[in-house]
Amino acid sequence: MTYDFDSLINRRGTGSVKYNFAANGMPDDVLPLWIADMDFRSPPCVVEALTETVNHGIFGYSTPDSDFFNAVQGWYSRRFNWPTERESIIITPGVVTAISITIRSLTRPGDGVVIQQPVYHPFESAIRKTGRRLLINELVYDSGRYSIDFDDFEKKSKEAGLFILCNPHNPVGRVWTADELSRMGEICLRNNVLIVSDEIHQDFIFPGNRHVVLAGLDPRFSEITITCTAPSKTFNLAGIHHSNIFISNKDIRSSFSNEMSRCGLDIVGMMGIVACRAAYASGEAWLLELLDYIGGNMSLIREFLQTRIPEIRLVEPEGTYLAWLDFRGLGLPVEEMDEMIVQKARLWVNNGTMFGQGGAGFYRMNTACPRSMLREGLERLASVFGSAASK
Numbered sequence: 001m002t003y004d005f006d007s008l009i010n011r012r013g014t015g016s017v018k019y020n021f022a023a024n025g026m027p028d029d030v031l032p033l034w035i036a037d038m039d040f041r042s043p044p045c046v047v048e049a050l051t052e053t054v055n056h057g058i059f060g061y062s063t064p065d066s067d068f069f070n071a072v073q074g075w076y077s078r079r080f081n082w083p084t085e086r087e088s089i090i091i092t093p094g095v096v097t098a099i100s101i102t103i104r105s106l107t108r109p110g111d112g113v114v115i116q117q118p119v120y121h122p123f124e125s126a127i128r129k130t131g132r133r134l135l136i137n138e139l140v141y142d143s144g145r146y147s148i149d150f151d152d153f154e155k156k157s158k159e160a161g162l163f164i165l166c167n168p169h170n171p172v173g174r175v176w177t178a179d180e181l182s183r184m185g186e187i188c189l190r191n192n193v194l195i196v197s198d199e200i201h202q203d204f205i206f207p208g209n210r211h212v213v214l215a216g217l218d219p220r221f222s223e224i225t226i227t228c229t230a231p232s233k234t235f236n237l238a239g240i241h242h243s244n245i246f247i248s249n250k251d252i253r254s255s256f257s258n259e260m261s262r263c264g265l266d267i268v269g270m271m272g273i274v275a276c277r278a279a280y281a282s283g284e285a286w287l288l289e290l291l292d293y294i295g296g297n298m299s300l301i302r303e304f305l306q307t308r309i310p311e312i313r314l315v316e317p318e319g320t321y322l323a324w325l326d327f328r329g330l331g332l333p334v335e336e337m338d339e340m341i342v343q344k345a346r347l348w349v350n351n352g353t354m355f356g357q358g359g360a361g362f363y364r365m366n367t368a369c370p371r372s373m374l375r376e377g378l379e380r381l382a383s384v385f386g387s388a389a390s391k
Contacts, residue, residue, distance in 0.1 A: 003286050005040050005293045006370050024348075032348045033377050036170070036322060038236040038368035042275075043286035046235055049278035050271060062270035064091065064277075071280040072244055076229075078284075080202070082216040088248050090257060091268050093241040095200050095228040099164060100126045102196050102226050105259035106252065107132055112160035116148065117356025120170045120198070124356070127164075135160055138358050139172065144316060146172045150183055157191040165214065168201040168319030171355055171364040175209040175318040178217060185214060185221040194252070195225045200243075201320040203234040203287060206295060209318040215246065222248045226256065233321075234287060235279040236368075242272025294321045297367040297374050301325075304375075308382045321368040324352075328361035330385060337363075345380040 011019045018035050021028055041047070053059075069086045076082045092098045099122070103113065109131035115123045116137045127134050135156040139146045146169070157163065165184065168175045176184075188195055195214065202211045215222040230243035247253040260266045301323050302314050311329035327337055334353065341347050341363070349366075352359025367374060 001289055001293075003043070003289050005290065006372070008370055008373065009039060009041065011039070026342065026348055027346060030342065030346050030348045031373070031377050031380060033366045033369065033374070034348045034350050034364070036233065036366060036368075037238050038321070038366075039370060039373065040236055040290070040368065042236045043279065043283045045282035045286070046237070046275050046278045049274050053271065053274050059270055062268055062273055064268060064273050067281070068273055068277045071277045075280040076213070080211060080213050080216065082213045084246055085248065088246050088253065090245045090247060090253065090260070091272070092243045092245055092260070093265060093269070094232070094238075095198055095230055095243050095245075096122045096126065097265065098226070098228050098243060098245045099123065099196055099198065100130065101256055101259050101263065101265070102194075103127065103130045103132060103162065104263075105255045106194055107161045111162070112156070114153070114156045114160045114163040114193070116153075116166065116169070118171060118352060118359035118362070119166050119355055121354050121356075123164050123166070123198075132162075133159075136356065138356075139169075139174075141172075141315075141358070144313070146174050146315075148176075148180060148184070150187070153184065154187050154191075157187050157193050160191070160193050162194050162196065163188055165195055165197045167197060167199055167214065168204065168211065170201060170320055171322050171324050171350070171352070171359070171362075173315060173317035173320050173322065173324050175205055175211055178212045181212055181214050181217055185218060185224075188224060189220060193224075195221070196228060197225055198228045200228065200230050200233050202229065204291065204294065204321050205319045206298070206317060211319065215248065224249070224252075226252065231276045231279045235275070235283055237272075237275050237279070240272050240275050241269060242276050244276070293371075294367055297321075297369075297371060298323065300371065300374060301365070301367065301378065304378045304382075308378075308386050310387075312381070312385065315362075321366065323365040323367050325349075325363045325365055326361065327363055334360055340384050341381075345384045347377055347380045 112133045112135045113127045114135045137153045197214045215225040215227045227246040232238040313326040315324040350364040352362030
């Protein structure tokens with residue numbers, strides 16, 4: 001391998017949310033495999049570009065240049081066969097920010113917004129905090145795989161003005177197929193429902209699956225879709241606060257931009273421009289090695305659980321670097337499992353209920369870390385839940 005994903009990097013004392021144990025009430029020796037950032041350094045091309053900017057020493061107001069747009073558009077053209085227009089791109093501090101801006105600018109208090117739980121919890125929070133009505137199209141879990149209840153989706157869409165799609169889906173790891181996306185798109189068209197498509201995990205796709213950009217499937221879908229993307233998950237840049245939002249429809253783009261201005265969010269950060277441009281222009285080789293490494297981490301989880309803790313199952317991932325684990329085979333109450341995971345295994349993973357009631361009995365584990373760290377986390381689980389521990 002050209003790049004190093006095995007080194008353990010000390011992140012304590014760096015202001016890292018992931019390692020801020022005291023603020024989250026966690027034991028100091030807990031192993032954090034929870035929040036979705038990686039324990040890998042960003043690619044050298046990004047570090048070098050940021051270092052050059054720092055060494056220049058002037059951090060004034062900034063604006064994206066043609067090299068930035070060429071890098072972003074080139075990435076989506078190469079990797080997803082999705083041609084985009086420069087004027088469709090709006091830079092925001094993050095995807096969650098973009099979702100909140102969309103809700104505020106394109107719906108009114110009391111309007112219905114559809115989400116597919118168990119799903120990334122800020123979706124529900126953004127809906128409730130803006131006074132909109134939560135409509136849940138619960139995903140169906142059967143024979144180890146999640147699917148969409150399309151009859152219920154149609155029913156909920158008749159009450160909605162907006163649908164927030166997660167593709168690839170966090171936390172369950174589905175990569176929705178072109179057929180599934182088309183069915184959802186057609187239902188939204190029939191019912192005059194706009195779509196926010198959160199595609200932030202789109203670069204983490206496992207062999208046998210393909211990420212399809214919803215807006216690229218049909219010009220009609222493009223006209224009703226706000227596509228939310230970012231280099232943050234792909235290149236471990238969440239702290240830089242940069243996302244690229246694609247909005248083809250001029251009227252929707254204008255409403256979105258006006259709300260951005262009203263919120264004072266229309267100033268673009270210099271470091272985000274620099275990091276994003278470098279990552280998309282020169283970071284692909286690094287990403288390909290990273291994908292192989294994370295694939296190896298997923299294989300480790302799969303084999304370890306089958307051998308050492310067969311009562312816990314890996315829901316087979318199609319995308320993301322987040323493992324969705326089914327603990328229900330242990331037959332324990334969720335509160336008891338929480339206590340055992342944190343206090344006995346000294347492990348910090350996400351309780352599935354934070355993503356909706358359908359997540360009860362499941363846990364989300366971040367696999368984007370050195371393999372030795374992941375193995376340590378699994379050994380800690382086995383020390384509490386493994387066959388030998390239960391005898």
